[in-house]
Amino acid sequence: MTDVLSLVPEGRHGLLTHLGSDGHPGSGGDESLAQYLAVGGYAPVPAPDRLLGRIDEAGLRGRGGAGFPAAVKLRSVRDAPGPPVVVANGEEGEPGSVKDRWLLRHRPHLVLDGLRLAAAVTGAGRACVYLSDAPAEYAVRQALAEQPQDLPVDVVRTTPSYVAGEETAVVRRIDGGPALPTAKPPRPFERGVGGAPTLVANVETLARIAVLHSWPGAAHTVVGAHLVTLAGPGGRAALVEAPAGTGLGALAESCGHGAAGAVLLGGMFGGLYGAGWAALPLDQDRLAAAGGALGCGAMYFPHPDECPVSVAAEATAYLAAQSARQCGVCVSGTGALAGALTALALGKAEADTSDRLERWSQQLVGRGACGLLDAAARIAGSLLTHFPGLVAGHRGTDCPGCGDAATGDGRRLTVAVP
Ligand code: SF4
Structure with missing residues (x-):
C-alpha cells in the first residue's frame, strides 16, 4: 500500500x-x-x-x-x-x-x-x-x-x-x-x-x-523538512514529510520497516548502510559525514530475510542497464561492478572479487559525466564497508537471502506514485 x-x-x-x-x-x-x-x-x-x-x-x-x-x-x-x-x-x-x-x-x-x-x-x-x-x-x-x-x-x-x-x-x-x-x-x-x-x-x-x-514565519519548518519516499518489502511504501534531524529509525518504524537490518540511501545514490542505520539523522551533512548521501530522499529498507548483497547486485545491475553509454569508463565500470556483485550474490565470486570491488569502488568515483557511475561505486564500497563478514561468507556458497539475485529491471526498488 x-x-x-x-x-x-x-x-x-x-x-x-x-x-x-x-x-x-x-x-x-x-x-x-x-x-x-x-x-x-x-x-x-x-x-x-x-x-x-x-x-x-x-x-x-x-x-x-x-x-x-x-x-x-x-x-x-x-x-x-x-x-x-x-x-x-x-x-x-x-x-x-x-x-x-x-x-x-x-x-x-x-x-x-x-x-x-x-x-x-x-x-x-x-x-x-x-x-x-x-x-x-x-x-x-x-x-x-x-x-x-x-x-x-x-x-x-x-x-x-x-x-x-x-x-x-x-x-x-x-x-x-x-x-x-x-x-x-x-x-x-x-x-x-x-x-x-x-x-x-x-x-x-x-x-x-x-x-x-x-509563509515567512515558517522558514525553519520550510528549510528543515524533507519529503522522503520510504519503501521495502517489510512494510508500507509511503511519501513522508519529516523535519530535518528525524532519526531514520523513527521514519522506518512509522511505515513498518523498523526490523530492517540495512537501508539503501538516496534512491541508489547514497549507498547501503548496515548496523547503526536507525540512529542516523535525516540530515544532508550528517549523512554525508557518515559516508552516505541523502540524495533525493528515497530510502529502501530490505526485508530482514533479504540479503544486502542481492540488493547491491540488483541496484548496480539496474544502473548498468540505465547507463547512457556515452563514457567508456561508465560502460565498462558500471557493468564490471554489477557483474562482480551479481557473481557474489550467486555464489560464483572468484578469490579476488572483493579486492576488485574495493579497487573499483575507489577508482571509478568522479570519472563519468554524471553521477550514475558514482552511485554504482558507492553501493559496492558501502557493501564492503558495512557488511564485510557477509561478503566474505558469499564466496562459493549459495545464499538463501539472495535468491535469484539481480534482474536489473529495478522493479523491487520501484515505488508507485500515490
Ligand atoms: S557516467 Fe553518466 S553520462 Fe557517462 S555514460 Fe554513464 S550514465 Fe552516461
Whole structure:
C-alpha cells in the first residue's frame, strides 16, 4: 500500500499541508486555483533581492540530490550575462522516489508559484516545466490554463530514465536533443537552454521557495523538512514529510520497516548502510559525514530475510542497464561492478572479487559525466564497508537471502506514485 502522511508536528506546518491542501490523495488533496489563492498563494512578488536574501537566510538547499545552496544557485544565474531561463525539473530518475511527481500531480500551483518567484529573482523571461510523467503533465497544463503566468512557460516532456533529470541532460532535451548528460563545464548557469544562463531547479526546491515566500514565519519548518519516499518489502511504501534531524529509525518504524537490518540511501545514490542505520539523522551533512548521501530522499529498507548483497547486485545491475553509454569508463565500470556483485550474490565470486570491488569502488568515483557511475561505486564500497563478514561468507556458497539475485529491471526498488 502506498500513501502520504505527514510527520510534521500536528500535521499543519509542512509543505504537504501548506497553502490549501491536506496532502492526502483521494481526499480532496489536489489543489485548485481557488484553494491556493484563498490561503495566500501567488502573493505579490517582493523586490527580488529581498526574496533572495530570505532564501539565503533560511539556508534552503536544493532537493534534487546534490543539496547545493539554493540562494547561491539563484545568484549565479542572475549574475551571468544574458537573459536567463528557469526550469522546474520534475524528472526524478530514481525509481524509488515519488516526491517530485507527487508534487506536480497534486500541488502544481505550488510548484508554478515557486517557478514564478525563481524567475523574478533571476530576471528570467522564459520558464519551462520539464517532466516525463503523463498525469503530472496533465495537472501542470490544467494549472497553467487556470492561472496564466506573466512569463511564458513551456512544458517539455521527456522519456523517463535514470539520467534524464541530470541538469545538462535537461538542457539538452529542452533544446531538442536527447536527454543525456554532457561534459561539464559549462554548467547550465553558464550556458544552458538556447545558450542562456539557466536555472535547473528541482520542483521540491521551488515548492519550498513558494512556501517560504507566502509563509515567512515558517522558514525553519520550510528549510528543515524533507519529503522522503520510504519503501521495502517489510512494510508500507509511503511519501513522508519529516523535519530535518528525524532519526531514520523513527521514519522506518512509522511505515513498518523498523526490523530492517540495512537501508539503501538516496534512491541508489547514497549507498547501503548496515548496523547503526536507525540512529542516523535525516540530515544532508550528517549523512554525508557518515559516508552516505541523502540524495533525493528515497530510502529502501530490505526485508530482514533479504540479503544486502542481492540488493547491491540488483541496484548496480539496474544502473548498468540505465547507463547512457556515452563514457567508456561508465560502460565498462558500471557493468564490471554489477557483474562482480551479481557473481557474489550467486555464489560464483572468484578469490579476488572483493579486492576488485574495493579497487573499483575507489577508482571509478568522479570519472563519468554524471553521477550514475558514482552511485554504482558507492553501493559496492558501502557493501564492503558495512557488511564485510557477509561478503566474505558469499564466496562459493549459495545464499538463501539472495535468491535469484539481480534482474536489473529495478522493479523491487520501484515505488508507485500515490
Ligand atoms: S557516467 Fe554513464 S550514465 Fe553518466 S553520462 Fe557517462 S555514460 Fe552516461
